[in-house]
Amino acid sequence: MKPVRKAIALDLGTSLGYSIGEGLGAGEVRLIEAGRKKFATSNNVTRGQRASIFLNWLSSIIAIHTPDRIFYEEVKHHGKQNGVRAAHLYGGFQILTELASDRARIPPPLGISPTTIKKHATGLGRADKRQMIQAASKHFPGVEIASDDVADSLEILRTGFHLLDQKT
Numbered sequence: 001m002k003p004v005r006k007a008i009a010l011d012l013g014t015s016l017g018y019s020i021g022e023g024l025g026a027g028e029v030r031l032i033e034a035g036r037k038k039f040a041t042s043n044n045v046t047r048g049q050r051a052s053i054f055l056n057w058l059s060s061i062i063a064i065h066t067p068d069r070i071f072y073e074e075v076k077h078h079g080k081q082n083g084v085r086a087a088h089l090y091g092g093f094q095i096l097t098e099l100a101s102d103r104a105r106i107p108p109p110l111g112i113s114p115t116t117i118k119k120h121a122t123g124l125g126r127a128d129k130r131q132m133i134q135a136a137s138k139h140f141p142g143v144e145i146a147s148d149d150v151a152d153s154l155e156i157l158r159t160g161f162h163l164l165d166q167k168t
Contacts, residue, residue, distance in 0.1 A: 011073050015038055015147070058100045067106060129148040140154050
């Protein structure tokens with residue numbers, strides 16, 4: 001397998017954070033793009049339409065940036081508030097991420113636990129949103145962190161490259 005030079009990191013959800021960067025080795029990442037994409041529900045959009053919108057968006061990002069890998073936060077438990085709805089949405093987006101990777105002929109996405117991401121970012125496996133935003137601001141100086149979703153995606157990107165660097 002060729003070394004991962006470019007990756008897309010996703011914080012999957014209705015308000016999705018994403019970042020695209022190049023791994024330079026030794027924990028260094030060059031950021032190409034970061035942002036937030038909303039896949040909010042409305043009465044006029046079915047779940048199937050929302051899935052199609054997500055898949056089309058992700059496929060276009062893959063086509064434009066030609067990543068070697070996709071990283072995402074692999075959530076195992078959803079909170080009690082809106083837990084079932086969030087789990088359904090997350091599972092759908094996770095499967096569509098795998099489908100988009102397969103169609104683009106890149107290796108399966110690398111799911112990373114929230115604890116691993118938070119510990120790598122802050123040294124604390126249970127860091128809160130504020131701490132994650134502070135960590136992303138420190139690790140990506142000069143980048144405007146528009147939301148906790150973007151902060152999470154930036155730290156998913158760093159952690160994914162870190163984990164792959166450890167394997168080589």
